[in-house]
Amino acid sequence: MPEGHTVHRVARQFRRDFVGRPLAVSSPQGRFAQGAALLDGRRLTGSRAVGKQLFLDFDGGLVLRVHLGLYGAWDLFGQISPLTEGMAALGSMGAPRLRRAGRMGGGERERAAADGGSGADEPFPPPPVGQGRGRLATDASVADLRGPTACEVLDPESAAAAVARLGLDPATEEDLDAAGAEVARRLTRRAVPIGQLLMDQSVMAGIGNIYRAEMLFRARLDPWTPGRQVPVEVARGLWDDWAVLLADGIRTGVILTREDLDEAGRARALGDRSEQHWVYGRAGLPCRVCGTPVVVEDMAGRKLYRCPACQR
DNA sequence: TCATCATGCCGAT
DNA sequence: TCGGCCTGATGAT
Numbered sequence: 001m002p003e004g005h006t007v008h009r010v011a012r013q014f015r016r017d018f019v020g021r022p023l024a025v026s027s028p029q030g031r032f033a034q035g036a037a038l039l040d041g042r043r044l045t046g047s048r049a050v051g052k053q054l055f056l057d058f059d060g061g062l063v064l065r066v067h068l069g070l071y072g073a074w075d076l077f078g079q080i081s082p083l084t085e086g087m088a089a090l091g092s093m094g095a096p097r098l099r100r101a102g103r104m105g106g107g108e109r110e111r112a113a114a115d116g117g118s119g120a121d122e123p124f125p126p127p128p129v130g131q132g133r134g135r136l137a138t139d140a141s142v143a144d145l146r147g148p149t150a151c152e153v154l155d156p157e158s159a160a161a162a163v164a165r166l167g168l169d170p171a172t173e174e175d176l177d178a179a180g181a182e183v184a185r186r187l188t189r190r191a192v193p194i195g196q197l198l199m200d201q202s203v204m205a206g207i208g209n210i211y212r213a214e215m216l217f218r219a220r221l222d223p224w225t226p227g228r229q230v231p232v233e234v235a236r237g238l239w240d241d242w243a244v245l246l247a248d249g250i251r252t253g254v255i256l257t258r259e260d261l262d263e264a265g266r267a268r269a270l271g272d273r274s275e276q277h278w279v280y281g282r283a284g285l286p287c288r289v290c291g292t293p294v295v296v297e298d299m300a301g302r303k304l305y306r307c308p309a310c311q312r
Numbered sequence: 313t314c315a316t317c318a319t320g321c322c323g324a325t
Numbered sequence: 326t327c328g329g330c331c332t333g334a335t336g337a338t
């Protein structure tokens with residue numbers, strides 16, 4: 001789903017199957033017609049993610065910036081490489097959607113072709129389903145973009161400015177130590193609740209509502225604590241934890257934050273949503289540590305889950 | 313068939 | 326702080 005780990009996986013997928021090739025770019029829905037015309041026929045030269053945003057680099061320096069928002073997703077067809085060892089290639093990445101694939105627990109969908117069949121009944125390229133915003137295609141692979149919050153073509157300077165507006169992302173920073181120190185500064189100089197600062201994409205980029213709730217539980221930190229009251233070393237610990245969780249999420253495609261599980265428990269949880277989180281989505285259920293019912297509150301218009309006993 | 317919900321973000325007030 | 330916007334799945338009616 002579209003927190004940072006998903007977007008990094010999308011970037012990786014484009015590197016595997018699209019970078020280095022000329023792309024046919026179109027706008028089935030029409031809303032991306034101008035941008036598509038600028039990119040159509042150009043070779044894709046790079047694919048990178050920063051936070052929740054995807055940047056696709058094209059010959060001539062043009063950059064396609066995509067933000068999936070809450071509802072966006074990529075549908076993938078044709079020749080698509082598996083991203084996760086031992087798992088089938090994916091047919092959809094982003095917001096949870098189910099179109100032609102079987103049941104899966106996450107925002108990623110295995111492809112119909114993956115469940116034993118050859119997938120030969122799928123025409124290629126497939127007709128765009130619904131009103132796709134954009135289609136990027138090589139002669140072998142197709143990526144359809146649906147429902148994004150942002151999809152725009154930028155010149156190199158504007159793309160750099162968009163990246164500069166984002167906070168630090170442990171998956172792209174060269175110097176994790178220096179980045180951690182900077183993040184700790186940004187987290188501890190404002191009176192805004194730490195729970196809101198974690199969602200602020202200009203501080204640490206890529207954290208969404210699930211990772212926010214889970215990271216604060218892992219730190220046993222009350223989300224309502226003003227940032228400036230959080231000890232610097234605790235703030236620094238949040239960065240270090242984000243680095244660990246993000247790397248794990250990129251590897252598995254799943255937001256699994258339970259560090260208490262053994263290998264078998266972890267393997268089970270990867271396929272069972274109800275076992276993946278400490279507090280997210282568990283309102284009213286007993287805290288996994290102390291048994292106190294998990295509460296859900298509104299913080300700046302988003303749902304915030306926490307254990308009122310463990311996090312203080 | 314309808315209302316509600318969702319892992320996000322922006323701009324007006 | 327609020328409403329709006331992107332889209333589709335789900336459960337109630």
